[in-house]
Amino acid sequence: MLQHRCIEMSQVDPLLQVTDLSKHFSLRKERLWGGEPQVLRAVDNVTFEIGRGESFGLVGESGSGKSTLARSILRLHEPTSGRIVFRGTDITHLPERDLRPLRRHMQMVFQDTKSSLNPRLRIRDIVAEPLVTHKLPHSAADVNELMDKAGLSEVFLDRFPHQLSGGQRQRVGIARALALSPDLIVADEPVSALDVSIQAQILNLLKVLQSEMGITFLLIAHDISVVTYFCQRVAVMYLGQVVELGPSREVMGNPSHPYTRALVSAVPRTDPRSRRSRIVLRGEIPSPLSPPTGCPFHTRCPVKIGPICSEVAPPAYPTASGGWAACHLLAPGTGASNSASSPLIQTGEGKV
Amino acid sequence: MIESISTEMRGNPPMIIAMAIITIYMAIALFAPVIAPNDPNRQDLRRTLEAPSREYPLGTDEYGRDLLSRLVYATRSSTVVAVSVVVASAVIGTALGIFAGYRGGFVDSLLMRASDIMMAFPSLVLALGLIAAIGPGLRGTIIALAIAYTPVYARIVRGNVLSIKEEAYIESAQTIGVNSTRIAVRHVLPNVAGPVLVQGALTFAFAVLSEAGLSFVGLGVAPPTASFGNIIASGRDYISTAPWISTSSGIATVLIVLSLLILADGLRDALDPYQHRF
Amino acid sequence: MMSNLSPLQQINSGATREMGQLLEVRGLRTEIPTRRGVVRAVDGVDLVLHEGEVVGLVGESGCGKTLTAYSILDLLPKPGVVAAGEIHFRGEDLRRKSTEERRAIRGNDIGMIFQEPLSALNPVFTVETQIGDVLRTHTNLDSTAIKERVVELLGHVGISAPERVARSYPFELSGGMRQRVLIAMAIACRPALLIADEPTTALDATIQAQIMVLLQTLVEEDGVSILLITHDLALVAELCDRVYVMYAGTVVEMAPVEDLYVRPRHPYTSALFQCIPGFQPSDRPLAAIEGSVPMLIDIPPGCRFADRCPYVADRCRTETPPLVDVGAGHRAACHFADSLDLPGPASEQLEQDHASAPVY
Numbered sequence: 006m007l008q009h010r011c012i013e014m015s016q017v018d019p020l021l022q023v024t025d026l027s028k029h030f031s032l033r034k035e036r037l038w039g040g041e042p043q044v045l046r047a048v049d050n051v052t053f054e055i056g057r058g059e060s061f062g063l064v065g066e067s068g069s070g071k072s073t074l075a076r077s078i079l080r081l082h083e084p085t086s087g088r089i090v091f092r093g094t095d096i097t098h099l100p101e102r103d104l105r106p107l108r109r110h111m112q113m114v115f116q117d118t119k120s121s122l123n124p125r126l127r128i129r130d131i132v133a134e135p136l137v138t139h140k141l142p143h144s145a146a147d148v149n150e151l152m153d154k155a156g157l158s159e160v161f162l163d164r165f166p167h168q169l170s171g172g173q174r175q176r177v178g179i180a181r182a183l184a185l186s187p188d189l190i191v192a193d194e195p196v197s198a199l200d201v202s203i204q205a206q207i208l209n210l211l212k213v214l215q216s217e218m219g220i221t222f223l224l225i226a227h228d229i230s231v232v233t234y235f236c237q238r239v240a241v242m243y244l245g246q247v248v249e250l251g252p253s254r255e256v257m258g259n260p261s262h263p264y265t266r267a268l269v270s271a272v273p274r275t276d277p278r279s280r281r282s283r284i285v286l287r288g289e290i291p292s293p294l295s296p297p298t299g300c301p302f303h304t305r306c307p308v309k310i311g312p313i314c315s316e317v318a319p320p321a322y323p324t325a326s327g328g329w330a331a332c333h334l335l336a337p338g339t340g341a342s343n344s345a346s347s348p349l350i351q352t353g354e355g356k357v
Numbered sequence: 358m359i360e361s362i363s364t365e366m367r368g369n370p371p372m373i374i375a376m377a378i379i380t381i382y383m384a385i386a387l388f389a390p391v392i393a394p395n396d397p398n399r400q401d402l403r404r405t406l407e408a409p410s411r412e413y414p415l416g417t418d419e420y421g422r423d424l425l426s427r428l429v430y431a432t433r434s435s436t437v438v439a440v441s442v443v444v445a446s447a448v449i450g451t452a453l454g455i456f457a458g459y460r461g462g463f464v465d466s467l468l469m470r471a472s473d474i475m476m477a478f479p480s481l482v483l484a485l486g487l488i489a490a491i492g493p494g495l496r497g498t499i500i501a502l503a504i505a506y507t508p509v510y511a512r513i514v515r516g517n518v519l520s521i522k523e524e525a526y527i528e529s530a531q532t533i534g535v536n537s538t539r540i541a542v543r544h545v546l547p548n549v550a551g552p553v554l555v556q557g558a559l560t561f562a563f564a565v566l567s568e569a570g571l572s573f574v575g576l577g578v579a580p581p582t583a584s585f586g587n588i589i590a591s592g593r594d595y596i597s598t599a600p601w602i603s604t605s606s607g608i609a610t611v612l613i614v615l616s617l618l619i620l621a622d623g624l625r626d627a628l629d630p631y632q633h634r635f
Numbered sequence: 636m637m638s639n640l641s642p643l644q645q646i647n648s649g650a651t652r653e654m655g656q657l658l659e660v661r662g663l664r665t666e667i668p669t670r671r672g673v674v675r676a677v678d679g680v681d682l683v684l685h686e687g688e689v690v691g692l693v694g695e696s697g698c699g700k701t702l703t704a705y706s707i708l709d710l711l712p713k714p715g716v717v718a719a720g721e722i723h724f725r726g727e728d729l730r731r732k733s734t735e736e737r738r739a740i741r742g743n744d745i746g747m748i749f750q751e752p753l754s755a756l757n758p759v760f761t762v763e764t765q766i767g768d769v770l771r772t773h774t775n776l777d778s779t780a781i782k783e784r785v786v787e788l789l790g791h792v793g794i795s796a797p798e799r800v801a802r803s804y805p806f807e808l809s810g811g812m813r814q815r816v817l818i819a820m821a822i823a824c825r826p827a828l829l830i831a832d833e834p835t836t837a838l839d840a841t842i843q844a845q846i847m848v849l850l851q852t853l854v855e856e857d858g859v860s861i862l863l864i865t866h867d868l869a870l871v872a873e874l875c876d877r878v879y880v881m882y883a884g885t886v887v888e889m890a891p892v893e894d895l896y897v898r899p900r901h902p903y904t905s906a907l908f909q910c911i912p913g914f915q916p917s918d919r920p921l922a923a924i925e926g927s928v929p930m931l932i933d934i935p936p937g938c939r940f941a942d943r944c945p946y947v948a949d950r951c952r953t954e955t956p957p958l959v960d961v962g963a964g965h966r967a968a969c970h971f972a973d974s975l976d977l978p979g980p981a982s983e984q985l986e987q988d989h990a991s992a993p994v995y
Contacts, residue, residue: 066839067810079532108534121525125358125547135533170927178529185533200695200866205910205923212920227840234912234921271844273869275911275980277892280873285848286841289809 019054019090020188020221021078026051026087028070028077032294045293047073049245050087057188060215060222062236062253064229064268068290070245071225075191078223079113080104092188109139112182116194118174122166128177129162135184155180156210172203179210183218190214191223196231208235229272233257238328241265244301245293251328261324262332264302300333310334358551358628365627372623375616382613385429386436393426398581406599416601418591424602427583428609434584435613438499438577439564443557445503450510451546451553457511458518459541469515472508480505481567485576493576502567506560513556517549551628555621562617569610585610656723657828657860658684658707663720665699665706672932676702676715678884681958684828689854689861691871691892694881695907697928700864703881704830707862708747709737724828743773746821748814750833755817756805762789762816763801769823788819793849811842818849822859829853832864847873868907872896872980877964880904883939884931886958890965896981900967903940905977938969946975 028048048070055061063071076082078089080096089097091111096104112135115121122131132151136143149159155176166174175195182190192211196204212235214220226232232239232253239253241262249262260266270284286305291297297304303314313333322335366372385392394414401421409416415424457465475483480502487501521527522545530540565585571577572586580587585606592602665677677699684690692700705711707722709729722729724744729737741747749755757765766785770776776784782801789797792815805813814834821829834850835843851874853859863875871878871892878895880888880903888901899905909922926943938944941951950970958968969975 066841076528081528081531105534105536108532111532113529113532115525115529117525121529123526123530123544123548125550126543134530134535138533138535138539172927181529181533201868201907201910202695202924203927205912205921206925208912209920209923228912229840230912268840271840273843273847273867273873275869275872275896275908277872277875277896278981283844283848285844289811289842290839 018057020057020059020092021055021223022088022090023054023074023078024052024088024090026074026077026089027085028073028082029085043294046245046296047293048077049296051240051242051245051247053240053247053250055189055221055223058215058219058221059238060224060236062232062239063223063225063242064227064232064239065242066227066268066290068244068293069242070293071242072193073245074242075113075193075223075225079111079191106139109135109185110187111189111191112185112187114175114178114182114190114192114195116198118171118178118198119166121178122174124166126165127162128164128166128169131166131177132162132180132184135181139185141185151180151184154183154214156206170203171199172206175199175203175207176210179207179214183214186218187220189221189223191225193225194227195224197226197228204231211235229257229269241268244290244296246301246331248302248332249324249328249330251324251326251330255326256324256328259326261326261335262302262330263306263308263334265330267307300331308334362624362627365623369623369626371619375619375623378612378616379620382432382616383436386433389429389433393423393429395423395426397422397426397430397583399423406595406602408599409601415605416599418588418599418602419595424588424605427588428585428605430583431585431588431606432609434495434572434578434582435565435568435610438495438502438568439561441499442502442506442564443560445499446506446560447510447553447557449503450507451514451549453507454511454514455518455541455545455549458515459522459537459545465515468511472511475505475508476512480563481570484567484571488571488576493571493579495578495582498568498571498577502564505567506563509560510553510556513552514549517552518545521545521548551624555624555628558617558621558624562614562621565610565614565617655686656683657686657688657725658682658862659721659723660703660707661721661723663703663706663722664718665702665711665715666718667715669932674931675934676884676931677706678931678934680720680881680884680886682879682886684860684862686827687854687858687860688877689863689875691875691878692862692864692881693866693868693871693878693907695866695928697883698881699884700881701832704832704862704864708741708745708830709734710741739773742769742826743824744826744828746824746826746829748817748821748829748831748834750836753805753810753813756813758805760804761801762803762805762808766801766816766820766823769820773824784823785819788823789816791822792816792819793845794819809842810838811845814838814842814846815849818846818853822853822857825857826859828860828862830862830864833866834863835870836865836867850874868911868980880907883928883934885939885968887940887969888965888967889958890962890967893981894962894965896979899977899979900961900965900972900975901940901969902944902946902975902977904967905979906943906945908980909978911980946971 026048027050030045030047031042032045051074063074065071073082077084084097087097088095091107094107096107129148133143133148136147148162152159152162157173157176157180161169161173166177169177195211196207199207208231211222215222224232224235236253238251239256240247240250241256241264242248243264249256249260249265256265257269260269267284267286284307286307288305291304297315299315299317300319303309306314310333319331319333321329321331324330324335366376399422404417404421405419407413407417413423413425415428418424418427453468457468483505484501487504488497491497491500527540527544530544568577568584569586569589572584573590577586578584588606589603592599592606596603660680660682663677663680664675667674667676680703692703694700702711702715706717711717717730724740729740763782763785766788767781770781770784785801786797789800794800794812794815800808800812800816808816831850835846838846847870850861854861863871865871875892877891878889879886880901882903888895888899888904895904899908906922906924910924912921924943929939929942936955937952938956941947944951948970954970956968956970958966959972961967961972
């Protein structure tokens with residue numbers, strides 16, 4: 006099997022490097038005794054880099070492994086194999102004790118604002134908890150300033166999470182993440198549980214934080230328009246693998262991988278005059294317990310070329326968008342490919 | 358939490374009455390020497406088995422002791438036993454439950470199998486066995502009942518911890534770098550407080566009943582110290598001639614147990630996180 | 636697609652129907668008594684749906700769109716009550732009918748599709764039993780005929796192995812499959828009207844596209860009318876003929892879909908459009924609507940959107956704007972509906988942005 010490596014855009018100053026990262030969960034079959042343990046390949050050989058100050062998007066449907074990938078990077082899951090380098094330190098297998106000081110620099114914003122804030126704590130304590138945990142000197146004014154940065158009035162400080170609306174709770178989550186002035190914020194579907202008008206408020210807030218505080222973002226979303234709006238680069242995931250990566254507007258405007266194409270096409274457009282025939286994929290995402298051989302997408306691919314798709318895992322080929330995609334169609338000589346492309350097999354540090 | 362309990366009480370009159378009765382019981386237990394009109398152990402063999410009168414509002418028992426004063430002191434024994442049992446079993450059970458649920462794995466299996474074995478016996482039977490080993494009396498009753506009720510707390514708390522562990526705020530605390538002891542104390546513990554409180558009220562009721570039962574058969578609080586159980590037991594022989602002995606003590610027991618059960622029910626409604634209110 | 640007629644279509648094309656009104660709701664008011672007072676969750680909603688039409692009911696959470704649908708279906712969660720209004724289905728006022736009669740109409744003439752397909756199916760019965768129950772309740776088919784009909788229905792909603800799926804339990808099916816099963820159940824008695832509450836919200840994009848195509852097919856081939864309740868303006872653009880926009884319990888704008896997207900007349904509608912990240916350039920901030928929906932207890936007179944409206948004037952705070960005609964079939968509840976020039980996603984000024992968007 007061809008080793009699947011990716012080609013990275015030149016990064017002057019990578020904050021986070023992820024190399025060949027895999028996360029497999031072993032499940033036992035539901036039998037009284039015996040039974041082979043099954044392996045769920047949630048994340049499979051994923052490689053990418055995020056530069057300082059960049060906002061990087063992860064797009065995919067449920068079961069694509071995007072959340073598992075993010076949680077593995079934050080070491081909420083133990084990675085099965087691969088390497089995670091954050092701020093120049095290899096944190097892949099760093100013991101929790103040594104990791105704790107580094108956690109200051111990587112924070113997370115969650116999707117479910119109801120369950121991500123402890124219902125028994127007041128907003129004041131929730132926002133101040135990171136400062137208390139890292140024994141940083143802080144005053145009431147610091148907490149007020151954090152609330153202010155997140156666009157929240159100080160009157161909420163003495164309330165409990167359930168007394169706030171979804172948008173306000175998400176602002177609390179952001180204030181809490183900002184408390185340690187992190188370099189990286191991993192935002193897992195930060196707006197998908199919110200109404201459109203509130204969603205826009207939160208996206209604007211995150212955008213301001215990024216431009217004013219220079220925070221690097223790893224944004225996970227299923228909504229292509231959110232990622233395209235917010236991120237400079239995007240990785241499209243399918244069944245635990247990255248199938249396409251590149252500048253987000255170019256990838257979404259001119260997708261190269263058939264899956265990205267179908268995904269973009271599936272999104273309804275807000276213009277009733279441009280109702281169009283869309284690419285409707287047949288079937289559903291296969292089970293990550295028994296992923297297809299070869300290209301993970303070949304079972305649903307509308308432009309499958311032949312046995313090569315089900316037998317050989319496609320390498321990464323450069324695309325017109327300036328990124329890469331893992332599809333045999335892009336191989337030189339297949340007609341559909343870009344001008345002079347050849348599979349580039351090299352390590353993540355390589356430059357194109 | 359206090360807020361939701363008080364909201365619940367406003368719309369639940371039986372719970373208010375129950376709370377009042379429980380408060381009165383507690384006050385009687387606390388101020389027994391002040392409240393009791395006579396010494397509960399002073400015998401007057403000339404005036405045995407007297408019917409209620411102005412001097413002895415509830416009459417006297419077979420040794421001519423003032424029944425009202427004995428009931429006041431019985432409330433005290435009952436409360437001492439019940440409070441000690443509730444506190445001991447709740448603290449130990451909650452700690453074990455959090456430990457088992459949060460740690461998981463082998464420790465969890467071991468603790469849960471042990472509690473399964475203990476819960477396989479009815480708690481009164483288990484307590485009887487334990488008293489046989491420890492020895493009867495107030496201390497023995499407390500220890501035996503505390504041990505018998507601990508597994509219930511461990512079970513309830515462990516179950517809650519398992520679901521709380523999956524909540525995003527635990528993950529959120531981990532990303533901040535909060536260590537696991539602190540997560541258990543600050544994030545898990547307050548969220549199991551509700552179910553523990555409900556179980557506390559239930560255990561209180563069962564402990565009162567069990568203490569009365571154990572004292573009735575002579576394994577609990579030993580005479581001459583008054584207890585609901587041993588008053589009922591001593592009145593048993595005179596049930597046709599002096600029914601007030603067993604009846605008054607029986608009614609007192611039923612009243613407190615019923616009140617505690619109503620309280621537990623109300624608490625459960627008040628603290629149910631899934632109850633939607635408009 | 637057109638060459639082989641579906642069984643449902645054969646039935647429907649046999650019946651002669653004019654394009655009349657199928658559903659008409661007039662002055663619907665739904666109230667929820669609470670500790671703090673009576674919440675008017677739906678306050679004077681008028682709504683018309685013609686035969687064969689797909690009508691969208693759009694709004695953010697708490698605007699009353701779902702409660703409107705539940706009021707029509709007589710499925711209001713307690714303690715909500717329909718306090719006033721008429722609900723005419725095929726010319727008959729449903730509110731004057733007995734509970735029994737309404738139950739017969741529900742499921743038979745009006746089908747429902749819910750947002751969360753797992754909780755809408757009973758986990759302990761097979762798909763066959765559950766769809767069969769609907770048929771047993773509303774038809775006189777015998778058990779063999781029911782079995783055949785279930786398989787036929789499952790095939791009709793695009794399930795490739797209907798016999799196998801019929802014998803499955805809900806948990807054995809994926810989200811998309813469950814939604815197809817629910818749709819099969821909703822159309823089991825060939826209803827004239829389908830009420831779909833966020834039918835694709837819980838689904839992935841590629842599965843959402845599959846369900847959208849299925850709903851379109853039901854409309855085109857079987858002549859079903861759909862009342863689509865959603866917060867997704869893009870879904871509305873793809874599926875609906877006409878749209879009602881709700882805000883704080885009232886309809887603020889209604890229009891044929893193209894008119895609404897080319898030139899919305901209510902500031903709220905326009906603001907909603909501008910919140911969508913779409914394929915807008917990412918260097919300018921989204922036009923978020925500041926503030927939040929007002930409480931619907933003791934509502935003061937005036938426009939309910941006044942506090943969040945960028946075009947607010949003194950008049951808006953004292954005088955409730957009526958829903959007035961602003962074009963053919965286009966009504967808006969704004970004092971300045973005629974004078975404001977509000978952008979929509981299909982407006983000329985945004986045309987250029989769309990030119991760079993992908994087209995297949």
